[in-house]
Amino acid sequence: MHWADYTAKILRERGGPQVSASGITPSGEFHIGHLREILSAEMIHRACLDAGIESEYVFIVDSMDPLRRVYDFLSPSYEQFIGHPLAYIPAPDNNGDPVMGGSSYAEHFLNPFLQALEKIGVKPKVVMNHETYESGAFAKGIDMAIMNRENIRGLIEEISGRELEENWFPYNPIGADGSLDGVRVTGYEKPFVHWADSNGLEGRSDIRKAEGKLPWRIDWAARWIIHGITCEPAGKDHGSAGGSFDTGIPICKLLGGNPPDKIVYEWIQMKGMGPMSSSTGLTVGPMDALSLVPPEILRYVIARSKINRHIEFDTGPSLFQIADEYERLVSSPLEEKEGMSKRQAVSLATQSGALRLSQVSRGSKPMDSFAGVSFRHLSMLAQIKSSDKDVWLSLERSGHMEGEPSIQLRERLARMRSWIDGPHFPDESKVEIRVELPIDEKKDLDAKSVNFLSELSARLSKCDWDEDSIVKSIKDSCESSEIPTRDGFKLLYWVLIGKNDGPKASSLIYEIGRTKLLRLLK
RNA sequence: GGGCCUGUAGCUUAGUCAGGUAGAGCGCCGGGCUUUUAACCCGGUGGCCGGGGGUUCGAAUCCCCUCAGGCCCGCCA
Numbered sequence: 188m189h190w191a192d193y194t195a196k197i198l199r200e201r202g203g204p205q206v207s208a209s210g211i212t213p214s215g216e217f218h219i220g221h222l223r224e225i226l227s228a229e230m231i232h233r234a235c236l237d238a239g240i241e242s243e244y245v246f247i248v249d250s251m252d253p254l255r256r257v258y259d260f261l262s263p264s265y266e267q268f269i270g271h272p273l274a275y276i277p278a279p280d281n282n283g284d285p286v287m288g289g290s291s292y293a294e295h296f297l298n299p300f301l302q303a304l305e306k307i308g309v310k311p312k313v314v315m316n317h318e319t320y321e322s323g324a325f326a327k328g329i330d331m332a333i334m335n336r337e338n339i340r341g342l343i344e345e346i347s348g349r350e351l352e353e354n355w356f357p358y359n360p361i362g363a364d365g366s367l368d369g370v371r372v373t374g375y376e377k378p379f380v381h382w383a384d385s386n387g388l389e390g391r392s393d394i395r396k397a398e399g400k401l402p403w404r405i406d407w408a409a410r411w412i413i414h415g416i417t418c419e420p421a422g423k424d425h426g427s428a429g430g431s432f433d434t435g436i437p438i439c440k441l442l443g444g445n446p447p448d449k450i451v452y453e454w455i456q457m458k459g460m461g462p463m464s465s466s467t468g469l470t471v472g473p474m475d476a477l478s479l480v481p482p483e484i485l486r487y488v489i490a491r492s493k494i495n496r497h498i499e500f501d502t503g504p505s506l507f508q509i510a511d512e513y514e515r516l517v518s519s520p521l522e523e524k525e526g527m528s529k530r531q532a533v534s535l536a537t538q539s540g541a542l543r544l545s546q547v548s549r550g551s552k553p554m555d556s557f558a559g560v561s562f563r564h565l566s567m568l569a570q571i572k573s574s575d576k577d578v579w580l581s582l583e584r585s586g587h588m589e590g591e592p593s594i595q596l597r598e599r600l601a602r603m604r605s606w607i608d609g610p611h612f613p614d615e616s617k618v619e620i621r622v623e624l625p626i627d628e629k630k631d632l633d634a635k636s637v638n639f640l641s642e643l644s645a646r647l648s649k650c651d652w653d654e655d656s657i658v659k660s661i662k663d664s665c666e667s668s669e670i671p672t673r674d675g676f677k678l679l680y681w682v683l684i685g686k687n688d689g690p691k692a693s694s695l696i697y698e699i700g701r702t703k704l705l706r707l708l709k
Numbered sequence: 710g711g712g713c714c715u716g717u718a719g720c721u722u723a724g725u726c727a728g729g730u731a732g733a734g735c736g737c738c739g740g741g742c743u744u745u746u747a748a749c750c751c752g753g754u755g756g757c758c759g760g761g762g763g764u765u766c767g768a769a770u771c772c773c774c775u776c777a778g779g780c781c782c783g784c785c786a
Contacts, residue, residue: 424782426714430713618747654744
C-alpha cells in the first residue's frame with residue numbers, strides 16, 4: 188500500500204473531516220526540497236479524498252517569522268530589517284536592495300512558488316500566518332500559553348533537554364523598531380503584553396493583533412488547533428528526539444487541542460552538487476525542474492519514494508531513469524493475476540498508488556499523461572533532428588505515434604530541447620560527433636575495416652543525400668568489403684561517436700552532412 | 710552526548726508496521742524485428758536480504774548486539 192493511502196487509513200480511524208497542512212518560511216528562494224514538504228501533505232490529502240474521507244489541504248506560510256540574518260543574496264541594507272517579520276519588510280530587487288512600497292519580502296518569494304505549485308496540480312488553501320495573528324485567531328492560544336507559562340516551560344525543558352532563560356516568556360512581542368529581537372516582557376494584563384525593547388523603549392502588544400508572535404514550538408501547536416489540523420508531515424529536523432514534534436504534541440494537548448500524529452519525511456538532496464544552496468547558484472528551483480520534466484514526473488519523483496527515504500534529486504541520468512520508469516508503468520501497468528503472491532500484490536498496490544498520486548489533476552487517468560515515447564529515445568531524436576517536424580516524422584515511422592503529435596508530446600519535446608541545451612543534461616546521454624579519428628585508433632583498424640571505410644566514403648560522396656540512399660551505401664559497402672553488416676555498423680558508430688552503438692546511423696549521417704562526414708572518414 | 714533513517718542482484722529498489730518458497734526495472738548476454746533508432750518484442754544470467762546471536766515448526770521481516778553510510782538536535786524551519 189502506498190504511504191499516503193496508509194496514512195489516510197490511519198486518519199480514518201481518527202475520524203471526522205481531515206485537514207492536512209504544510210508550513211514553510213519564505214526566507215528566500217524556494218527549492219526542490221520544499222516540494223517534498225508540500226507534496227507529502229498534499230498526497231495524503233488526496234489519498235483521503237480518494238478513500239472517501241472529507242479532507243482539506245492548507246499551506247501555512249510562516250510570514251510572521253523574522254528575518255534571521257542578511258543572506259548572501261541580500262544587500263547589507265537589509266541589516267535594518269533583521270528580526271522583523273517577513274510579511275512587514277520590503278522585497279529585494281535583483282541587486283538585493285530593498286524596494287520600498289512594493290510587495291513584501293514574504294510575497295516576493297512565495298508567488299513564483301505558488302505558480303509552480305499550480306503547474307503540478309497543487310491547489311492549497313494558502314494561509315499567511317501573519318494574517319492569522321492580525322485576525323486575532325491566535326489570541327486565545329497566546330492567553331492560554333501565558334497562563335500555562337510554567338507548564339510549557341517545563342515541557343520544553345524536559346522534552347528538548349534545553350534550558351530556557353530565567354525571563355523566558357511564551358510570547359515574543361514586537362518592539363518599537365518593528366523587531367522581535369531583544370524584546371523583554373515586563374508584564375501581562377490581558378489582552379496586553381508589556382515590554383521593553385533593546386533600545387530601552389517600553390510599550391505594550393495587543394495579543395489580538397500581529398504585535399508579536401508565539402515562539403515556534405508553541406506557534407505550531409496553537410495553529411494545529413486554529414486550523415483543525417489533523418496531519419502535518421514535517422521534515423526530519425522536527426522529528427529528532429526532543430524536536431518540535433515531540434514538544435508540539437503535549438503543548439497542543441495542554442492548550443486543549445487534539446494534535447496530529449507524528450509523521451516525518453526525509454530530505455531531498457542534490458546528487459553530486461553538494462548541499463542545496465542559493466548562494467552558490469547550484470540550487471534547482473521548482474520552476475527550473477518544471478522546464479525540464481513534465482509536472483507528473485516531478486510528482487512521481489516524490490510519490491515513488493517512501494516518505495522516510497532520502498531522495499537524491501539529480502537532473503542527470505537518474506531523471507532519465509525515473510521518467511522512463513513512469514512512462515513504462517503507464518503504458519504497461521502491472522495487472523492483478525491469479526496466484527500472485529502477497530508481496531507482489533502489495534507492490535502492485537504501491538505502484539498504482541504512486542502513479543495515481545502523480546497525476547496533475549486528481550482522478551485523471553495516468554494513461555492520459557502518456558506521451559508514448561521514452562525520454563531516452565526522445566533525447567536522442569531531439570539531438571540528431573534539428574527540426575521538430577523531422578522528429579514527428581521519425582516517431583510516426585517507428586510507430587510511436589500516429590497522426591499529429593499530442594500536446595503532451597509537443598511540450599515534452601520543447602522541454603527536452605531546453606534540457607539538452609541547458610547545463611543539467613548528462614554528458615553520457617549526449618551524442619557527440621567526432622571531428623576526426625584519433626591517430627592511435629586509426630592504427631588499430633585492420634585492412635578490411637579500412638577498405639570498408641574508404642568504400643563507404645566513395646559511395647557517400649556521390650549518392651543522393653537521403654536516409655534510404657545512405658543506408659544502401661552502408662550495406663553495399665559492407666558487402667563489397669566482405670564484412671558482416673553488424674560489424675560494419677559497429678565500426679561506423681565507433682568512427683562517428685566513439686561507441687559501439689548509437690542512434691540510427693542513417694539519420695545520424697544525414698544530420699552530420701556530407702562535407703563534415705567525408706572529412707571524418709578520411 | 711541524545712536520536713532518526715538507510716544497508717536486499719553490477720545499478721535503482723519492492724517486500725519490514727500485520728513472520729510462511731526473495732519480486733521488479735535498468736544493465737548485461739542470447740535471439741527476433743529480413744533498412745540495426747539507445748526504439749520495440751521474446752528468452753536468459755544474476756541475491757548465503759551488511760555481519761553475529763536469539764525467539765520460532767519457519768525470520769529480509771520480531772528481539773539483542775555489532776559494522777558501514779547518511780542525517781537531525783541554536784526561539785532556524
